[in-house]
Amino acid sequence: MKRFDVVALGELLIDFTESGASDQGNPIFEANPGGAPCNVLAMLRKLSRTCAFIGKVGNDMFGHQLKGVVEAAGIDVSALRMDDTVHTTLAFVKTDAYGDRDFSFYRNPGADMMLTEDELPMDMLRDTRIFHVGTLSMTHEAVRQATKAAVLAAKEAGALISFDPNLRPPLWDSLTEAKAQMLWGLSQADVVKIADNEIEFLTGTSDYDRGANILRGRFPNIRLLNVTAGANGSYAYYQDKRVFVPSFLLGGTIETTGAGDTFCASVLNFVLERGLDGLARDDLKAMLRFANAAAYLVTTRKGAIRSMPEPAQVDAILNEH
Numbered sequence: 001m002k003r004f005d006v007v008a009l010g011e012l013l014i015d016f017t018e019s020g021a022s023d024q025g026n027p028i029f030e031a032n033p034g035g036a037p038c039n040v041l042a043m044l045r046k047l048s049r050t051c052a053f054i055g056k057v058g059n060d061m062f063g064h065q066l067k068g069v070v071e072a073a074g075i076d077v078s079a080l081r082m083d084d085t086v087h088t089t090l091a092f093v094k095t096d097a098y099g100d101r102d103f104s105f106y107r108n109p110g111a112d113m114m115l116t117e118d119e120l121p122m123d124m125l126r127d128t129r130i131f132h133v134g135t136l137s138m139t140h141e142a143v144r145q146a147t148k149a150a151v152l153a154a155k156e157a158g159a160l161i162s163f164d165p166n167l168r169p170p171l172w173d174s175l176t177e178a179k180a181q182m183l184w185g186l187s188q189a190d191v192v193k194i195a196d197n198e199i200e201f202l203t204g205t206s207d208y209d210r211g212a213n214i215l216r217g218r219f220p221n222i223r224l225l226n227v228t229a230g231a232n233g234s235y236a237y238y239q240d241k242r243v244f245v246p247s248f249l250l251g252g253t254i255e256t257t258g259a260g261d262t263f264c265a266s267v268l269n270f271v272l273e274r275g276l277d278g279l280a281r282d283d284l285k286a287m288l289r290f291a292n293a294a295a296y297l298v299t300t301r302k303g304a305i306r307s308m309p310e311p312a313q314v315d316a317i318l319n320e321h
Contacts, residue, residue, distance in 0.1 A: 005049040007128040010037035011112040013089040032303030039304040043265030052076035058088035058111040126157035134166040163189035193264040245288035248296040258304025259295040266291035293317040
């Protein structure tokens with residue numbers, strides 16, 4: 001028995017999302033807690049999973065806000081470090097008419113980049129069923145080494161590795177380096193959530209089936225590969241099976257922040273329930289339907305960590321449609 005269902009490492013930041021304009025016509029931004037790994041954990045907590053977060057924020061007003069929000073969500077923050085010299089990372093999110101986003105990051109440096117290998121809680125990494133990580137903790141050398149050491153420690157202790165490439169081009173000095181680190185993550189992963197633009201970036205094809213086959217051929221360690229295609233739906237590739245489920249297009253979308261993370265968390269919850277052996281097409285279809293419904297609900301709300309749906313709300317979508 002492991003103490004934690006899922007431990008995640010990576011960025012914890014403030015997403016400043018547009019919230020109208022002032023009386024003087026100036027844009028107003030809402031300071032929403034975010035960061036992909038903690039978004040995943042926040043949804044897993046809604047699903048009653050035990051979770052812990054490893055990362056670093058600034059010892060500033062935003063860092064304390066984030067710590068309080070994550071702790072209130074029921075996520076273990078004993079491995080959250082506070083940096084006295086580098087401020088919490090900030091992201092300003094501009095949303096277009098379709099809910100898609102453009103990010104402007106204030107991270108040169110940001111506290112999440114400052115996590116080092118000697119700050120890793122090795123006991124925690126050895127005491128989790130799943131370890132989840134993305135690539136924002138791989139953009140710079142010190143935090144990259146910490147991330148890789150954490151992956152290897154968790155894997156050696158028998159944890160499944162969950163990986164989300166989560167491409168954010170402005171945060172990389174070189175897209176060649178971004179691709180190299182994504183490929184390393186894929187080489188370690190048992191479960192992968194990859195977006196449509198990321199599969200094209202890595203494989204050079206916009207054909208999801210072809211791209212998935214390229215990645216699975218190169219990385220046979222990947223036991224479950226899920227491709228998210230936004231409003232077009234999602235795909236699961238498992239052994240010789242390929243399952244597609246369309247998105248829930250029910251209106252009310254405000255923005256897509258956190259949708260992929262909600263999807264990812266729903267998949268990890270399924271893996272915790274069912275494991276990765278002997279999955280049938282109906283299992284994969286049910287997994288994708290729940291994940292798509294949960295992701296849709298998040299798009300109807302601002303922010304991510306505080307916007308995760310309750311399981312009953314997801315079930316209501318599934319029952320009605």
